[in-house]
Amino acid sequence: MTEPIRFLMCPPDHYDVDYVINPWMEGNIHKSSRDRAVEQWRKLHHVLKDHALVDLVNPEKGWPDMVFTANAGLVLGKNVVLSRFHHKERQGEEPHFKKWFEDQGYTVYELPKDLPFEGAGDALLDREGRWLWAGYGFRSELDSHPYLAKWLDIEVLSLRLIDERFYHLDTCFCPLAGGYLLYYPSAFDSYSNRLIEMRVAPEKRIAIEEADAVNFACNAVNVDDVVVMNKVSDSLKQRLKECGFQVVETPLTEFLKAGGAAKCLTLRVTEPVRVEVHSLVSVESRTIRFEGHLLDSGLINRALDLIVDNGGSFQVLNFHLGEQRQSTSSADVKVSAPDHEIMEEIMSQLIDLGALPPPQEICDVNTEPVTIPGVAPDDFYVTTIYPTEVRVHCEWVKVQNQRMDGAIAVNFTQDGPIAKCKLLRDLEIGDHVIVGVEGIRTIRKTESREQRNTQEFSFMGAGVSSERRVELVVEQIAWELRQIRDQGGKVVVTAGPVVIHTGGAEHLSRLIREGYVQALLGGNAIAVHDIEQAMMGTSLGVDMKRGVAVRGGHRHHLKVINTIRRYGNIAKAVEHGVFKTGVMYECVRSNVPFCLAGSIRDDGPLPDTEMDLIKAQQEYARLLQGADMILMLSSMLHSIGVGNMTPAGVKMVCVDINPAVVTKLSDRGSIESIGVVTDVGLFLSLLTKQLDKLTSPYHIAKTV
Ligand SMILES: NC(=O)c1ccc[n+]([C@@H]2O[C@H](COP(=O)([O-])OP(=O)(O)OC[C@H]3O[C@@H](n4cnc5c(N)ncnc54)[C@H](O)[C@@H]3O)[C@@H](O)[C@H]2O)c1
Numbered sequence: 001m002t003e004p005i006r007f008l009m010c011p012p013d014h015y016d017v018d019y020v021i022n023p024w025m026e027g028n029i030h031k032s033s034r035d036r037a038v039e040q041w042r043k044l045h046h047v048l049k050d051h052a053l054v055d056l057v058n059p060e061k062g063w064p065d066m067v068f069t070a071n072a073g074l075v076l077g078k079n080v081v082l083s084r085f086h087h088k089e090r091q092g093e094e095p096h097f098k099k100w101f102e103d104q105g106y107t108v109y110e111l112p113k114d115l116p117f118e119g120a121g122d123a124l125l126d127r128e129g130r131w132l133w134a135g136y137g138f139r140s141e142l143d144s145h146p147y148l149a150k151w152l153d154i155e156v157l158s159l160r161l162i163d164e165r166f167y168h169l170d171t172c173f174c175p176l177a178g179g180y181l182l183y184y185p186s187a188f189d190s191y192s193n194r195l196i197e198m199r200v201a202p203e204k205r206i207a208i209e210e211a212d213a214v215n216f217a218c219n220a221v222n223v224d225d226v227v228v229m230n231k232v233s234d235s236l237k238q239r240l241k242e243c244g245f246q247v248v249e250t251p252l253t254e255f256l257k258a259g260g261a262a263k264c265l266t267l268r269v270t271e272p273v274r275v276e277v278h279s280l281v282s283v284e285s286r287t288i289r290f291e292g293h294l295l296d297s298g299l300i301n302r303a304l305d306l307i308v309d310n311g312g313s314f315q316v317l318n319f320h321l322g323e324q325r326q327s328t329s330s331a332d333v334k335v336s337a338p339d340h341e342i343m344e345e346i347m348s349q350l351i352d353l354g355a356l357p358p359p360q361e362i363c364d365v366n367t368e369p370v371t372i373p374g375v376a377p378d379d380f381y382v383t384t385i386y387p388t389e390v391r392v393h394c395e396w397v398k399v400q401n402q403r404m405d406g407a408i409a410v411n412f413t414q415d416g417p418i419a420k421c422k423l424l425r426d427l428e429i430g431d432h433v434i435v436g437v438e439g440i441r442t443i444r445k446t447e448s449r450e451q452r453n454t455q456e457f458s459f460m461g462a463g464v465s466s467e468r469r470v471e472l473v474v475e476q477i478a479w480e481l482r483q484i485r486d487q488g489g490k491v492v493v494t495a496g497p498v499v500i501h502t503g504g505a506e507h508l509s510r511l512i513r514e515g516y517v518q519a520l521l522g523g524n525a526i527a528v529h530d531i532e533q534a535m536m537g538t539s540l541g542v543d544m545k546r547g548v549a550v551r552g553g554h555r556h557h558l559k560v561i562n563t564i565r566r567y568g569n570i571a572k573a574v575e576h577g578v579f580k581t582g583v584m585y586e587c588v589r590s591n592v593p594f595c596l597a598g599s600i601r602d603d604g605p606l607p608d609t610e611m612d613l614i615k616a617q618q619e620y621a622r623l624l625q626g627a628d629m630i631l632m633l634s635s636m637l638h639s640i641g642v643g644n645m646t647p648a649g650v651k652m653v654c655v656d657i658n659p660a661v662v663t664k665l666s667d668r669g670s671i672e673s674i675g676v677v678t679d680v681g682l683f684l685s686l687l688t689k690q691l692d693k694l695t696s697p698y699h700i701a702k703t704v
């Protein structure tokens with residue numbers, strides 16, 4: 001004979017809404033009616049007694065939520081994992097539930113302190129007993145799931161809750177007999193929805209709408225073909241009927257005020273064990289270390305947010321806080337993720353932030369050989385702008401040619417192992433490409449509090465300046481340009497035609513003439529309109545002195561293109577004295593190399609414009625080598641292209657009128673990039689004025 005089904009309930013003698021620990025309780029403190037609550041609880045008790053046996057645990061004064069026995073623990077067979085409540089408001093219930101379980105002869109497992117898990121509120125057995133669905137995100141920690149798998153010897157499938165109204169798994173998820181599942185998909189992240197869809201066939205999934213979800217339709221008690229719940233829409237009732245279920249509605253509005261309904265008020269204490277199922281858990285954990293000004297720079301917050309936002313969870317194992325203002329801190333963080341794929345995603349983002357693997361953990365990175373030229377193995381590690389080191393033969397090897405969006409190829413030479421960033425198209429058979437994320441670290445400069453404060457002062461917190469601060473930023477840039485020039489350094493300018501349209505040509509020309517620019521990168525347009533201005537006084541047909549469109553002026557730039565084509569290229573036209581001013585003229589005269597990369601928009605193009613984009617990219621990369629500073633002037637296309645090729649450590653100044661473009665360009669997570677939101681013509685004129693000031697004779701202010 002099979003054992004009768006039993007539930008545990010707790011009479012609502014001390015029930016009330018005394019505090020707020022979930023969104024349903026907000027505005028409901030002491031708003032529930034005790035009499036109505038008692039009446040509703042009795043009705044539920046009565047309904048359940050028609051289908052099962054109901055045990056009672058004594059209500060304890062001072063613990064108003066003890067009515068919600070679903071949160072007592074999680075039972076399977078004669079084992080129970082006792083809850084560890086997340087909120088202190090409920091922690092006092094633990095010993096009372098523990099005593100009840102022990103008195104009934106259950107073996108009680110207790111989780112480590114500070115590892116929250118809220119029992120059957122967050123863990124629901126598939127009704128066929130094949131596996132356990134376990135929720136995390138609000139009340140229970142992902143790290144509790146491996147314990148459930150071990151102690152209850154069952155496979156655990158972790159589901160992440162993302163809508164705080166559905167803070168417990170049983171508020172939005174209800175496995176039913178026959179393999180059916182009643183659930184509210186929007187309460188879960190997409191990974192969890194995928195997992196649900198992989199385990200439950202489409203015809204068995206009963207996805208509900210928000211209107212039913214907020215009436216706690218998923219917070220239902222299922223005994224065979226009976227489903228007991230607070231309230232249900234006609235359409236859902238009909239759907240459940242078609243699946244062979246009979247719905248019993250019993251109002252529980254007083255308990256909804258505390259965020260619970262039928263299922264929360266009960267705990268099924270007879271859950272038969274299937275002997276053939278065993279422990280299996282896909283939760284993975286890894287420990288990483290952070291070092292630096294973790295608090296001052298906000299790094300630790302960013303890292304922990306990143307873990308949670310990607311569906312993982314963390315435990316800070318130890319945190320050593322630097323005592324002096326200049327001393328650095330360190331933290332060891334245990335990261336858990338519901339599966340390997342998510343762990344790899346989180347890890348690669350943490351590596352970008354500068355996370356370090358535990359010392360000596362890995363001796364060799366994982367590599368796979370290239371089998372098709374120009375194609376990396378599937379799981380290849382994608383590089384960032386930050387200096388990177390990889391483990392080879394138990395040593396850290398620095399990656400050469402650092403840039404973002406590449407792969408790392410490891411090759412063994414007579415002089416030892418060499419690791420190099422390579423673009424996909426440059427991969428060759430024989431290259432061994434790093435896969436996965438183990439044994440890789442990026443080196444980040446530790447930003448000191450002082451450095452950070454001055455950066456913020458000069459360039460504003462987000463690195464994007466407002467009108468008011470432009471002058472201040474320009475002063476600093478002029479100072480650095482002057483220093484770089486005097487030290488024989490390298491400044492690369494990338495510029496779009498707006499520089500010419502806004503009257504910036506004369507200023508940029510001066511910068512080139514006076515030795516502040518060592519290479520120019522752009523497209524067809526900057527050269528075309530610059531030469532148009534030099535030859536005809538217009539830029540895109542607009543008279544640059546009077547600011548008015550010239551009749552027929554739209555043809556000017558085509559005439560210019562035609563002329564240059566006749567001479568063969570820009571340099572030859574300069575040699576022949578075809579034009580004598582402007583940006584391109586100064587480049588030719590001062591031997592400043594330039595590269596014009598082609599685009600689909602180009603008219604002509606000029607003979608100098610490189611229409612083979614692979615060649616253009618290679619030439620850009622060559623001219624960028626060794627740059628100390630890059631001035632990016634109003635060309636989204638070329639500036640983003642340049643940003644992609646540039647490793648961290650090179651100062652980038654992005655000037656654009658559109659804040660979104662500036663943010664995109666300067667948001668590289670490195671302190672060296674500065675965004676300036678302003679008109680580029682104005683910026684260049686301020687910059688040359690400021691450089692004039694720096695070169696003018698020094699006058700000591702007279703004191704009276
Ligand atoms: N006739 C031609 O051959 C022709 C003409 C135009 C563009 N093009 C080509 O098209 C490609 C894209 O052109 P692009 O780089 O000019 O376009 P883009 O859209 O990539 O960049 C232009 C940027 O200038 C910014 N901007 C506009 N007004 C500004 C101002 N007053 N001050 C500061 N910033 C300002 C915009 O916000 C934008 O981000 C290039 O390769 C270019 O050579 C060719």
Ligand SMILES: NC(=[NH2+])NCCC[C@H](N)C(=O)O
Nearest residue numbers: 022068070121168258260264
């Ligand atoms: N299994 C449940 N969903 N229980 C509901 C618990 C309600 C209680 N007020 C809390 O926030 O903890």
